[in-house]
Amino acid sequence: MKKYWKGSVRNFHMPKQIIWSPLSETDFTSILTYLQINWNDKVVQRFIEINDEILEQISINPKQFPLIHKKKKVRKCVLTKHNTIYYRERKEFIDVLRIFDSRQDPKKLRFY
Numbered sequence: 001m002k003k004y005w006k007g008s009v010r011n012f013h014m015p016k017q018i019i020w021s022p023l024s025e026t027d028f029t030s031i032l033t034y035l036q037i038n039w040n041d042k043v044v045q046r047f048i049e050i051n052d053e054i055l056e057q058i059s060i061n062p063k064q065f066p067l068i069h070k071k072k073k074v075r076k077c078v079l080t081k082h083n084t085i086y087y088r089e090r091k092e093f094i095d096v097l098r099i100f101d102s103r104q105d106p107k108k109l110r111f112y
Contacts, residue, residue, distance in 0.1 A: 015059040017093040023110075027099040031083060047080070054079055055096070062089040078102075 020028070028051070035044045054077055057064065065077040068086075074097065077085045084102050086109075088095040100109050 015056070016062065016089070018055050018059055018096060019093050020096045021098070024096040024098050031099060031101070050079060051085075051099075054085060055094075058085075058087060058094055062087070062094055 031047065032044055035047055058077060062075070065075045068074055068076045073088050074086055075088070077087070079085050079099065082102055084100050085096060086098045086100060088097060098109065
């Protein structure tokens with residue numbers, strides 16, 4: 001019985017730490033400020049919850065979202081219909097590069 005159990009165990013990885021770039025921190029703060037001014041606390045709280053849930057998923061399985069820039073190894077995850085998270089997987093952690101408002105001109109998207 002032990003032999004069968006050993007063969008059926010899946011390879012679970014430890015979640016990787018999330019590191020926010022200065023740009024992503026600025027993006028996140030700007031979004032929260034906008035939501036607070038134009039909506040309400042409930043909308044702000046829901047945005048934070050969605051963000052936390054997605055980042056938890058990314059930390060557990062970073063390759064689940066599409067690679068959009070092979071050379072820079074940047075991946076893209078749609079957070080809401082108006083916001084997208086761009087991140088890079090490193091050996092020990094996940095680099096959150098940007099949280100970009102998809103209604104903006106894509107030419108404005110910079111990762112550095």
